[in-house]
Amino acid sequence: MTRICVFGAGAIGGYVGARLAIKGEADVSLVARGAHLAAMQANGLTLKQDGETHVVHPRVTADPKELGPQDYIILTLKAHGLAGVIDQLMPLIGKDTAILFAQNGIPWWYFHGVGGPLEGTRLDSVDPGGVIWNRIGPERALGTVVWQAAEIEAPGVIAHHYGDRMPIGEPTGEKTERALVLSRLLTSAGVKSPVRPNLRNEIWLKLWGNLSFNPVSVLTLGTLQELATDPGTRRVIRTMMEEARAVAERLGISFAVDADERMDMAAKVGAHRTSMLQDVEAGRPTELDALLGVVIELGRIVQIGTPSLQLVYDLCKFRSRQP
Template sequence: MRICIYGAGASGGHFAVRLARAGHDVSVIARGPHLAAIRQNGLQLKSGHDVLSSVVAASDMPNALGPQDLVIVATKATALPTIAQNIAPLVGEDTLVLFPQNGMTWWYPVGLPARHPAPPVIPIFGLARPFLAAMRPDQVLGGIIYSANEVEAPGVIKNNSPAHNRLEIAAIDTVSADSREGGNPAQDSGSPHSRGRADAPERIAAIRNALAQAGILSPDPGDIRAAVWTKLVNNMSGSTIGLATRSTSDGAGKDVALSEIYRRLMREGLSIAAAHGYPLDLDPDRMLARLLNHKASILQDYEQRRPMEIAEIVLAPLAFARAAGLATPTLDTVAAIVTKLAKDRGLVSADVEVAL
């Protein structure tokens, strides 16, 4: 399979090494010292006691690589506006494009079943139009990453969850299903394309199989939007507490007061998801016990002064809560604190305060 990893940072670099070692034709889009190191020495992955290396084609120009079978957009959500303007050369008529970002994602309203409440207008949803100018909705896959990674040095990825690496993927296009159920396909957000592929389930199954053979679990998540809410509720709880306290995610389980804040955030997140049509079977105490001894990506970004996913992980669920008329006092408080931290370092854009 011809696979391009757009953004070979922490998670993307991890996937690139494993997929290349599994025999796939892997290329990466990277930049700066990381790109230079990959070109010179390849990519190295440290996972537990294993050190894995792979040589992959690397460029900072998508048009140098050409159309792919699969593109995995492995950047943070903050990089998506630039990618939307540059991804087209990688996308052919049969390319599938996987978006496994944290937080609320650009494709959520695309083909959203009409039986669900209309989502609020938030900045990331504006990316649907430029992305769908480059690909059809049936070419878009949603993805959820459960894997703790960091860039240890240029060209070197460290995986902090060697026994827990999972990438759930599924099609986002529900237009056909909506038509059968009397829904409204017009929620397709302006795509100029309409042709789908009858073999989409087989192609998705082949990607899951490729990931599994590469050592990355890839179970069928079922409803991909429910899976997005599951990860988002986790991130808006454990990750934001870790950011506010500058600690690893499991810090919330080691302090009585923080544990209670975590439970309150989880309960509010579950109420928000349910109000928008996605009731989730998550137990806050069970989730608290599963938190990893790992700095969440949002804290890594804060410490390294990189653009932060505050809008997608923190303010998006707050906007959904307000659209549903829900009171979320704990999320309101935590959102104000972490947004202030990000603003003070200039790590968020001017429009992130829409939900506050």
């Protein structure tokens, strides 16, 4: 049976782990910590979804050494936490272990498998000093885009709110056996995970909203619906999106929608406070560099100016340090 470890089993990781455990086609384990870990060890993992409640009992631990090498690791920590867990990941990594990196923003492996003059370029904003690239290696990486929203309702209890898509892809765009196997397991478990030949387009589609709405929400305290419908904030967000689009298109990205359609997608989510705003208010580190700082860095690489992105980045960086 395929061995899958969900590392960092918070809201999204807990949701994915629960779906896999419910289906029972893989040997699923979870790495978690704190009260959430203790509750899962005592009572199992509860998933609330579509009016149903499921309780499953996968193996749960804080110590990856208890689990041994895995076929797949699904890594659901936020981007800024990746470098700090490399030592903990090592006992889970065998000769052929693939790691699905389920982070928002531009991934650290972005320039692996692209070919051309930028092949192998390291992104300091998301992988300072190339630590992840050098120690894990981009050849292990699978990418994904998480479109689900979920929360830890209580320790050991995950509430799924919306979304069922989590497409995956190889950095090279190939439909490899390891990608197809994981796709089948996730899709069978109720997580729609087709293998995309160019996942970077979808990465940018989600990022396009996150790089603009999230930091602007930190500065204004507005919800997605408010930011997308107020003329002033909508104008700021459109300007940010157009700067980012110029960078992305220089990198060969094509967008399936225009800026107004993407803003309308965000408005439909409703009175949602972004995770970045919640992180700032809770005094937690944010995904600012993975969502916005990295796009500014990419702009420098492809020689496209990003003055609006830099302005909002600087203000948000200041705001996120305030009590």
